[in-house]
Amino acid sequence: MSMGNEQLEYALHLADNALILGQRLGEWCGHGPVLEQDIAMTNIALDYIGRARLLYQYAAGMCAPESTEDQLAFMRNEWEYRNVLLAEQPNGDFAQTVARQFYIEAFQIDYLKALQQSGDATFSAIAEKSIKETAYHFKWASEWVIRLGDGTDVSHRKMQDALETLWPYTGELFREAPYESWMRKNLNGPDLAALYTAWSARLQPVFTLAGLELPAGQWMQEGGKTGRHTEHMGYLLAEMQFMQRAYPGLEW
Amino acid sequence: MHQVTEENNSVLEVLDTVMDPEIPVLSILDLGIVRDVRVEDGKVYIAITPTYTGCPAMHLIEMEIRAAIAQLGQEAIVKTVLSPAWTTDWMREGAMKKLSQYGIAPPKRIAAMQHPVCGTPDPIACPLCASVNTEVISEFGSTACKALYRCRDCREPFDYFKCH
Numbered sequence: 030m031s032m033g034n035e036q037l038e039y040a041l042h043l044a045d046n047a048l049i050l051g052q053r054l055g056e057w058c059g060h061g062p063v064l065e066q067d068i069a070m071t072n073i074a075l076d077y078i079g080r081a082r083l084l085y086q087y088a089a090g091m092c093a094p095e096s097t098e099d100q101l102a103f104m105r106n107e108w109e110y111r112n113v114l115l116a117e118q119p120n121g122d123f124a125q126t127v128a129r130q131f132y133i134e135a136f137q138i139d140y141l142k143a144l145q146q147s148g149d150a151t152f153s154a155i156a157e158k159s160i161k162e163t164a165y166h167f168k169w170a171s172e173w174v175i176r177l178g179d180g181t182d183v184s185h186r187k188m189q190d191a192l193e194t195l196w197p198y199t200g201e202l203f204r205e206a207p208y209e210s211w212m213r214k215n216l217n218g219p220d221l222a223a224l225y226t227a228w229s230a231r232l233q234p235v236f237t238l239a240g241l242e243l244p245a246g247q248w249m250q251e252g253g254k255t256g257r258h259t260e261h262m263g264y265l266l267a268e269m270q271f272m273q274r275a276y277p278g279l280e281w
Numbered sequence: 282m283h284q285v286t287e288e289n290n291s292v293l294e295v296l297d298t299v300m301d302p303e304i305p306v307l308s309i310l311d312l313g314i315v316r317d318v319r320v321e322d323g324k325v326y327i328a329i330t331p332t333y334t335g336c337p338a339m340h341l342i343e344m345e346i347r348a349a350i351a352q353l354g355q356e357a358i359v360k361t362v363l364s365p366a367w368t369t370d371w372m373r374e375g376a377m378k379k380l381s382q383y384g385i386a387p388p389k390r391i392a393a394m395q396h397p398v399c400g401t402p403d404p405i406a407c408p409l410c411a412s413v414n415t416e417v418i419s420e421f422g423s424t425a426c427k428a429l430y431r432c433r434d435c436r437e438p439f440d441y442f443k444c445h
Binding site for chain 2: 150159168
């Protein structure tokens with residue numbers, strides 16, 4: 030697949046974020062700490078996979094007939110994925126999954142509102158559709174950050190550790206890739222740097238209620254948006270892509 | 282929204298027999314997911330909208346719409362629209378009663394809620410004993426559109442069709 034079409038790359042960035050995070054959450058299926066939370070995580074995964082499908086369909090339309098929704102989702106190589114590093118980070122323990130979701134959903138709320146105002150009717154409609162779901166996701170993640178942070182000594186320590194571990198991956202959310210700059214300038218896409226204040230403001234009250242400390246580290250990792258991923262990505266793809274690699278064009 | 286005319290009245294009647302595969306007491310008209318119905322050049326154009334982006338029932342619903350319209354001897358062209366986004370406020374009044382009788386607590390009208398959607402949960406009446414002495418077990422239930430509740434009086438768990 031050739032790059033250079035910024036709108037396509039932007040669509041893939043959003044689609045990959047949704048698919049990879051959905052895949053990660055789906056890994057909890059049958060392994061959740063309690064049945065209700067197993068169901069909650071797979072419900073959230075389902076929202077993300079649904080979002081990914083809409084975005085891949087849009088992207089596939091831009092590169093038809095060369096590619097299809099399934100080919101874009103399952104037949105690209107690691108360096109062709111445009112998701113943020115945070116989305117691909119392993120589930121770890123339950124606290125780490127909660128931390129990843131918390132950081133991302135806190136960002137999504139204001140990001141999707143901005144995307145809804147963009148000049149691309151499809152991105153705007155998908156954002157509008159996703160906003161309500163995101164409110165429920167953020168509530169779920171926030172409640173668990175509070176419950177674990179304000180829980181036992183062990184749960185408090187695990188929650189704080191998880192938030193620290195993933196902190197260096199949050200900076201990338203606010204760093205513009207070339208296709209995001211293009212989107213902002215040409216189609217009134219979200220201004221990432223401007224979303225930082227709102228994001229911080231969403232984190233702070235939850236940390237306070239949870240009795241947790243906001244990580245202070247300054248060093249931020251980046252690269253996912255331009256295809257330079259962490260070592261975890263290859264393993265994730267190996268599992269996720271297996272069926273389409275082994276049986277190309279497979280349908281249920 | 283769709284216009285009820287002589288011409289598409291029979292189409293609407295047929296669409297009212299296409300049920301949500303996950304909540305089989307509700308038709309797609311009850312749910313409010315049919316956004317437009319037009320009959321043009323002998324073809325029936327129907328626009329539907331998903332309740333949730335990941336709703337796995339959409340594909341099946343689309344097939345069932347085509348099959349139902351085929352019974353009228355007509356061809357249905359079904360298209361999915363995303364905007365404006367579906368809300369539980371589009372559900373028919375009659376749907377609320379059907380849900381309740383089926384054992385699912387119906388969503389409140391958003392204007393009638395004491396708290397914002399997805400804020401502090403409003404008191405939800407148990408569909409089995411009508412007590413409002415109930416509690417949330419999880420905001421995510423057996424399908425994307427439902428939350429899991431428990432009644433503190435009759436002690437039964439139940440699904441709540443959450444506001445959206």
